[in-house]
Amino acid sequence: xxxKTPSGGPSASADPAIPRTVLSVSQLTLKIKQLVEAAFxxxxxxxxxxxxxxxxxxxxxxxxxxxxxxxxAVMFRGVRRxxxxxxxxxxxxxxxxRISVYPPRGTYQIILEYLEPAGAGALQQAFEALKAKxxxxxxxxxxxKRPLPLLPRKIAVVTSATGAxxxxxxxxxxxxxxxxxxxxxxxxxxxxxxxxxxVRAIALAxxxxxxxxxxVARGGGSLEDLxxxxxxxxxxxxxxxxxxxxxxxxxxxxxxxxxFVADLRAPTPSAAAEIVVPMKSxxxxxxxxxxxxxxGRLRARMNLYRARIGEMAARxxxxxxxxxETRLRLDDMAARMVRSLQQRFAYQRQRIRxxxxxxxxxHPRQRMARMRERLAAQTDHLVLAHRLFVARRRQGLDxxxxxxxxxxxxxxxxxxxxxxxxxxxxxxxxxxxxxAAGTDVEILLARGRLKARVTGKRD
Amino acid sequence: MAQPSFEAAFKQLEKIVAELESGDPPLExxxxxxxxxxxxxxxxxxxxxxxxxxxxxxxxTDDGRVEEHPLRDAEAVKDxxx
Numbered sequence: 001x002x003x004k005t006p007s008g009g010p011s012a013s014a015d016p017a018i019p020r021t022v023l024s025v026s027q028l029t030l031k032i033k034q035l036v037e038a039a040f041x042x043x044x045x046x047x048x049x050x051x052x053x054x055x056x057x058x059x060x061x062x063x064x065x066x067x068x069x070x071x072x073a074v075m076f077r078g079v080r081r082x083x084x085x086x087x088x089x090x091x092x093x094x095x096x097x098r099i100s101v102y103p104p105r106g107t108y109q110i111i112l113e114y115l116e117p118a119g120a121g122a123l124q125q126a127f128e129a130l131k132a133k134x135x136x137x138x139x140x141x142x143x144x145k146r147p148l149p150l151l152p153r154k155i156a157v158v159t160s161a162t163g164a165x166x167x168x169x170x171x172x173x174x175x176x177x178x179x180x181x182x183x184x185x186x187x188x189x190x191x192x193x194x195x196x197x198x199v200r201a202i203a204l205a206x207x208x209x210x211x212x213x214x215x216v217a218r219g220g221g222s223l224e225d226l227x228x229x230x231x232x233x234x235x236x237x238x239x240x241x242x243x244x245x246x247x248x249x250x251x252x253x254x255x256x257x258x259x260f261v262a263d264l265r266a267p268t269p270s271a272a273a274e275i276v277v278p279m280k281s282x283x284x285x286x287x288x289x290x291x292x293x294x295x296g297r298l299r300a301r302m303n304l305y306r307a308r309i310g311e312m313a314a315r316x317x318x319x320x321x322x323x324x325e326t327r328l329r330l331d332d333m334a335a336r337m338v339r340s341l342q343q344r345f346a347y348q349r350q351r352i353r354x355x356x357x358x359x360x361x362x363h364p365r366q367r368m369a370r371m372r373e374r375l376a377a378q379t380d381h382l383v384l385a386h387r388l389f390v391a392r393r394r395q396g397l398d399x400x401x402x403x404x405x406x407x408x409x410x411x412x413x414x415x416x417x418x419x420x421x422x423x424x425x426x427x428x429x430x431x432x433x434x435x436a437a438g439t440d441v442e443i444l445l446a447r448g449r450l451k452a453r454v455t456g457k458r459d
Numbered sequence: 460m461a462q463p464s465f466e467a468a469f470k471q472l473e474k475i476v477a478e479l480e481s482g483d484p485p486l487e488x489x490x491x492x493x494x495x496x497x498x499x500x501x502x503x504x505x506x507x508x509x510x511x512x513x514x515x516x517x518x519x520t521d522d523g524r525v526e527e528h529p530l531r532d533a534e535a536v537k538d539x540x541x
Contacts, residue, residue, distance in 0.1 A: 150466040151506070156517065170514060181513040184530055200519070208517055208525045280507060287469075287503050290476050294496045297479040301489055 026103065033101035036108060040099035045110060046118055047071070049091050054080075060087065064095075064110065072109035073097070084254070085117055085222030092118035120223055127223075127230050130257055134232075139239050140260045146244040148264060149212045151278055154181035156211035156243070158201040161186035165217050165269045169248075172273035177280045183211050189218040194228035199237040206242050213244040213276060216258060217269040220251040229256040238262055248272035413446035420444075423451065432457040465506040472499040 023031070047064035054060050058077035063070050073095070075087075087093065097112040134140060155173065159165045166184055173180055187201035188194045198216070205214050216238065218229065228234060229249045238245045238261045247262035248269040259265040266272030405411060413419070420429040423440040435441065435454050443450040463471070475496040479489060516530045 149464075150469055151464075154513075161516070179508070181515070183527065184514070184516045186516060186518070204517055204519055204525060208527065210527070283469075283507055284504065287472070287500050287507075290472050291497065291500045293476045293480065294493055294500070297476070298489060298493045301486065305486060 025106075029101065029103045029106060033103065036099050036101055042096065042098060043110075044094065044096055045071075046092070046094045049073075049087055049093055050089050052087055052089050062087070062089075064093070072107065073112055074100075074109055075112045075115060079113055079115075083115060084220075085224065087115065094118050094121060117222065117224060123223055123227065123230075127257065130230065130232055130235070131260065134235055134257065134261065139235065144239070144263075146263045148244050148246070148276060151177075151283065152180070152212035152276065154183060154211045155276060156183040156185050156205040156208075156214045157217060158185045158187055158198060158205060158214055159217040159269070160189045163219060165219050168270045169215065169217060169273045172270045173277040176274065176277045179280075180277055181211075183208070185214075190221065190225050190228060195231045195233050198228055199233050202234075202237040202241055202245070209243065211243060213246060214241060215246045215248055215266075215269070215272045215276060216262065217248040217272060218250065219269065220254065226250050226254060226256050229258040231257070234258055235261045246272050246276055410444070410446070413444065416446075418443050418445050432459055462502070465503055468499045468502045468506065472496055472503060475499070 045064060047066050047070075050063045050065055050070075052060065052062040058080070060075040060077075060080050062073050062075075064073045065071070093115050094117075095110075095112040095115040097110040097114075099108055100111050101108045138144070157166055157169055159169075161184065170182055173182060183205070185201040185205045187197040189198065202214060202216065205211060216229075216234075218226065223230075226249060229247070235257045238247070238258055244263040245261075246264045246266055247256070247258045248266040248271065249256045249258055252267040255265075264275065266275050409419070421427060421442045421444065422429060422435065423442045426442075427434070429435055429441060435457065437454050437456060439454045441452050441454060443452055475492050478484070479492055479496070484492065514530045515527045517525065517527050520526055
């Protein structure tokens with residue numbers, strides 16, 4: 001838009017040296033707007049809030065002022081929601097914004113994109129310094145983090161006795177594990193006395209030691225409100241705690257020193273209860289699952305063994321069958337052997353019998369019988385011949401015998417004669433001189449003989 | 460020997476299951492482990508039920524003693540939940 005507009009008028013005569021350029025209000029305002037908004041696009045400003053208002057739109061309107069000046073300020077709804085503190089009249093703040101000119105009213109204001117309580121920057125610096133220091137000491141080291149008990153029988157909650165935090169924790173914890181014991185260790189969580197109170201509460205829970213862990217909890221708040229949890233004494237008390245500590249301070253986006261030192265950081269108190277307290281039904285489920293696996297595993301093993309045993313038994317059966325078969329074959333062979341032997345024996349026996357028969361047939365008995373018959377015949381023949389011969393001879397002999405008998409000297413004996421012989425030499429004594437007295441003699445009579453001794457003689 | 464904590468028993472149970480599943484111990488050992496596992500599972504189940512519900516407040520008396528009292532409000536909290 002061209003700022004020059006043709007115009008005429010006698011007023012130009014007021015100072016002819018100045019070119020007579022006339023702007024409309026809109027034109028001027030636009031010029032101002034462009035200048036100012038370009039010059040103050042990002043500025044940090046500090047001042048005190050006054051006249052703080054939030055109309056239905058949800059945007060915040062207030063005045064920032066100091067001793068000598070003031071400026072209208074706007075914070076749109078979306079930005080306002082990110083604030084970690086509640087702005088209120090009289091509060092000193094530091095903000096980042098840009099200057100905006102509003103032509104319809106001819107006003108200017110600062111539109112704030114960020115706002116924090118005055119002094120927050122210093123707090124932030126202190127936070128970073130303490131964080132660095134404790135980190136250097138190793139207080140945040142992962143190795144220091146203690147594991148949480150799987151099933152705490154009792155938990156201690158270090159928090160405010162008033163307020164929703166303890167209630168929320170109990171609500172969640174008891175829903176998850178109805179028979180849990182919860183111990184409240186009441187403490188101030190903000191204000192001047194908070195640091196010392198929190199330190200004492202943590203120590204108290206450790207002295208009592210009936211709980212198995214501590215939840216240090218606080219609801220959301222401004223950086224100032226959470227200040228106690230960014231303090232060194234609280235950090236050291238947490239580090240020194242024998243019981244594991246879970247921090248649950250502020251909102252999910254808030255990180256405090258306590259969170260870094262704690263064994264575990266929960267984003268919110270309710271989340272702390274969820275993390276710390278196991279779901280009973282889930283634990284039961286896990287136990288059942290383990291038992292199932294235990295059973296399944298053993299069953300699998302048993303089935304495997306059973307199958308193997310069956311298989312081996314089958315293989316043994318095969319072997320046994322083979323042994324049985326062998327035994328049968330052995331029997332069979334033995335039987336065949338015996339049979340064949342018997343056959344052999346029978347054959348031999350038969351052969352022997354046959355030879356015997358032949359032998360018997362060849363026996364000389366018959367021959368002997370025949371010979372005996374022949375012998376008998378010949379004997380008979382011989383006897384007959386002999387008898388014949390004898391008879392014939394006897395016929396020739398008889399006259400001779402009669403003659404011989406007549407000549408037998410002994411025949412005279414019958415008529416009483418006797419013959420005397422010397423006994424010693426059977427010499428017939430026919431001369432008395434041939435014997436001497438005392439000679440033994442024998443006298444042959446017709447019947448028998450006498451022994452005698454010569455007792456005397458006569459010649 | 461003191462009874463092991465739920466956690467110790469549970470971890471032991473997990474270990475036994477893992478051992479049974481990964482290794483191949485002799486059958487007698489496996490059976491012994493199985494029985495031990497079942498015993499631990501029963502122990503764990505019992506432990507889950509044995510804790511008693513109590514809500515208390517822990518305080519330090521003026522003379523420095525530690526005292527624990529039942530907390531009425533908390534009882535109310537819990538009752539409202541059940």
